[in-house]
Amino acid sequence: MNFLRKIVRPKTKEDEDFYYDLKDLLNFKPVVLNHYKKAFTHRSLKMTDKTGKPINYERLEFLGDAILGSVIASYLYKESPKGDEGYLTQMRSKVVSRENLNKLGKDLDLIRFVRSNVSRDQVGDNIHGNIFEALVGAIYLDRGYNYCHQFIYDQVITPYVDIERLEGKISSYKGLIIEWCQKTKKKYNFESYEDTGNQTKKHFSVRITIDGQKIAKGRSTSKKKAEEMAAKRVYFTFQNQITNS
Known part of the structure; x- marks a missing residue:
């Protein structure tokens, strides 16, 4: 140049x-x-x-x-x-x-x-x-x-x-939850599905289960955002265990 x-x-x-x-x-x-x-x-x-x-x-x-x-x-x-x-x-x-x-x-x-x-x-x-x-x-x-x-x-x-x-900043709650589950030998599942309801704009819901129990749900305009929302709720539910694992 x-x-x-x-x-x-x-x-x-x-x-x-x-x-x-x-x-x-x-x-x-x-x-x-x-x-x-x-x-x-x-x-x-x-x-x-x-x-x-x-x-x-x-x-x-x-x-x-x-x-x-x-x-x-x-x-x-x-x-x-x-x-x-x-x-x-x-x-x-x-x-x-x-x-x-x-x-x-x-x-x-x-x-x-x-x-x-x-x-x-x-x-x-x-x-x-x-x-x-x-x-x-x-x-x-x-x-x-x-x-x-x-x-x-x-x-x-x-x-x-x-x-x-x-x-100290968490860049991905989903990644953190998956890493914690793998480390502690827990079975996890991210189940996603369309959940538009009466809204014209497409929405997605994600349900997270750990060891067969439903822990949290997230809903947003993209699958990725819904996963992060649900994973963040899981994090705050198990924050002490995750931090100390």
């Missing part, structure tokens, strides 16, 4: 506003605005380029996810010299969890840049984390790895990464 190229000045008032908003957000001058426009384009617009390839943030999200993971992994490797592979993997998962990424996107108010044909209520919470990752991907294409590294350090590591706090 040639980073000595001249900055492409915005040609329209809309592009000029976007340019200066980005500059304030990134703390550096963006070069190719189209990378960033793509990072904030929702698939609902059904935009394509001259060759028919879709123009939206999803491929940039994939790229940004990989770069974000590598920067966090490097930081944890240096800051936790005694941590083994399992520890480092778990800590990285906590930092880049969907919950954290959504919070990052919300704190930066990235949704203000998004171009979409659907309302904000319809796109769901995960769009905040998705476009944060897409933004990282756009930075990489525009200015390279070093700029990504600095942006992630300023926006993620410095304000959010507290290793001691993260060590």
Whole structure:
């Protein structure tokens, strides 16, 4: 990549506003605005380029996810010299969890840049984390790895990464319950089924049994959320046993 190229000045008032908003957000001058426009384009617009390839943030999200993971992994490797592979993997998962990424996107108010044909209520919470990752991907294409590294350090590591706090945070209640059951030789079962009822939006319920006894139930708009909800209830039911096992 040639980073000595001249900055492409915005040609329209809309592009000029976007340019200066980005500059304030990134703390550096963006070069190719189209990378960033793509990072904030929702698939609902059904935009394509001259060759028919879709123009939206999803491929940039994939790229940004990989770069974000590598920067966090490097930081944890240096800051936790005694941590083994399992520890480092778990800590990285906590930092880049969907919950954290959504919070990052919300704190930066990235949704203000998004171009979409659907309302904000319809796109769901995960769009905040998705476009944060897409933004990282756009930075990489525009200015390279070093700029990504600095942006992630300023926006993620410095304000959010507290290793001691993260060590005590549970990233997956389902994983914790399964690990505890396997460790203590308990038989467990996660039973899921559609439970929409009178609501138009699809819902799922998950029932957890341990050693044949129904312990908890969770209900939400996705199977994964329902599992976490039910598993969290199991955790608080057996918290002392789990903590001391």
